[in-house]
Amino acid sequence: MEKIYKTQEESWKCGIAKSITFIVTKDCQLACKYCYLVGKNLNERMSWEVAKQAIDYILAHEQNFKEESVIWDFIGGEPFLEIDLIDQICDYIKSELFRRNHHWFNSYRFNFSTNGINYDSEKVQRFIEKNKSHLSIGITIDGTRRKHDLNRVYKGTEKGSYDDVVRNIPLWQSQFPRVATKVTISSADLSYVCESVQHLYSLGIHEVNINVVFEDVWNEGDDCIFEKQLLHLADWIIDGDYFKEYACSFFMENIGKPLDSKLENNNWCGAGKMLSIDAAGNFYPCTRFAQYSLRDKEAWIIGNIHDGIDNNKLRPFLTLDRCTQSNPECFDCEVAEGCAWCQGENYDAAKTHTVFQRATAICKMHKARVRANNYYWNKLYRKLEMEDKREEFEQSQKQKVESQKSQIC
Numbered sequence: 001m002e003k004i005y006k007t008q009e010e011s012w013k014c015g016i017a018k019s020i021t022f023i024v025t026k027d028c029q030l031a032c033k034y035c036y037l038v039g040k041n042l043n044e045r046m047s048w049e050v051a052k053q054a055i056d057y058i059l060a061h062e063q064n065f066k067e068e069s070v071i072w073d074f075i076g077g078e079p080f081l082e083i084d085l086i087d088q089i090c091d092y093i094k095s096e097l098f099r100r101n102h103h104w105f106n107s108y109r110f111n112f113s114t115n116g117i118n119y120d121s122e123k124v125q126r127f128i129e130k131n132k133s134h135l136s137i138g139i140t141i142d143g144t145r146r147k148h149d150l151n152r153v154y155k156g157t158e159k160g161s162y163d164d165v166v167r168n169i170p171l172w173q174s175q176f177p178r179v180a181t182k183v184t185i186s187s188a189d190l191s192y193v194c195e196s197v198q199h200l201y202s203l204g205i206h207e208v209n210i211n212v213v214f215e216d217v218w219n220e221g222d223d224c225i226f227e228k229q230l231l232h233l234a235d236w237i238i239d240g241d242y243f244k245e246y247a248c249s250f251f252m253e254n255i256g257k258p259l260d261s262k263l264e265n266n267n268w269c270g271a272g273k274m275l276s277i278d279a280a281g282n283f284y285p286c287t288r289f290a291q292y293s294l295r296d297k298e299a300w301i302i303g304n305i306h307d308g309i310d311n312n313k314l315r316p317f318l319t320l321d322r323c324t325q326s327n328p329e330c331f332d333c334e335v336a337e338g339c340a341w342c343q344g345e346n347y348d349a350a351k352t353h354t355v356f357q358r359a360t361a362i363c364k365m366h367k368a369r370v371r372a373n374n375y376y377w378n379k380l381y382r383k384l385e386m387e388d389k390r391e392e393f394e395q396s397q398k399q400k401v402e403s404q405k406s407q408i409c
Helices: 006-016 048-060 079-099 124-136 145-151 160-165 169-175 185-204 222-239 311-318 344-347 363-386 389-409
Strands: 018-023 068-073 108-114 135-139 180-185 207-212 275-277 282-284
Touching: 018 048, 048 079, 048 275, 068 079, 079 108, 079 124, 108 124, 124 135, 135 169, 135 180, 145 160, 180 185, 185 207, 185 222, 222 363, 282 363
Parallel strands: 018 068, 018 275, 068 108, 108 135, 180 207
Antiparallel strands: 275 282
8 A cells, every 4th residue: 555645746647747847046044954955045046038938948849848747846945035936937837838729738737845934925825826726835844843943944043944834834734735744854853753743743734755865964873763763653653543644655555675677677766857947047857966956066957948958968867767777786675665766866976977876875764664664564454453444444545545636637
């Protein structure tokens, strides 16, 4: 049984939409300590002229973007710092899709991941009201005040942002029922994982999507702390029957198994199938290949708004799969199923200028997750069998999945 609740962007069109990302600003109110964006600054802001040329190029080359749907994604920094520009961009996209009778007309989504600080501002709220039927917004909150404020601090200070985010959660929930949030875990806050998921559930957030950072930041013993936290969380979720209405992405029944090499040789992420545009009008296979995302490598530019996409520079990404970038130990691992990677981090951490060398810093953290995950599902099904409710539970989950597909897809 896979994760029951998906985020709006994951579920919409069941993952077959084209993802196009505008890096509208590299500025942010926060300086999160685990942030992979190492080059945030005040100066690189997208202009209307660059945005318009990017849209014109994409829509004029409809034959090269054959996906039946599109997700227009806006990121920063903090995207809502540029709400005036975003509003102008979205109005232009809508009018051009109609004017061109484009196949994406009425099959598009505007997607945002925001720190939530200025979510309640008049301009942001006016934008939401105007575009709500085609809108997905996720607010990032890391859990309890203690965990959140440990990392998500205002730039130039150690002041946490928890209070400024949480005050906007009720408004967000009222506009987007069944909201989901994204939580990031680093070495410094491992001991707060369990209490943070509990806290997010108490705020009425029914889906908590969590990931550990992909960078090589993990210390000796972190995997043991992580596993213990997940075991405590598993007990709490199952004993309290929270599994019936809430979901946590760390517990998924299909992970932690050996790979079927004939069926599981896909790339984990969509780098190369996505498209990102920065303030200079450069195209990237993913935002993680822009310069402000890279510690040690040069940006991997695949074109620009003037010359279009250079397919030769894009070609390596179209040949990526699990086999071409994993070492034998990863490919033959007994718990390989569900072990994630980031293509941008692979590139940044590689010894050479390549995307074919998989970074493995999260190996021990994945194995800890698998051990806790096995405990979770064994305990859950023992509980359901003792109560003679396993069949009923499985049927209810299938119905929830089908209901979501009919509502969103």
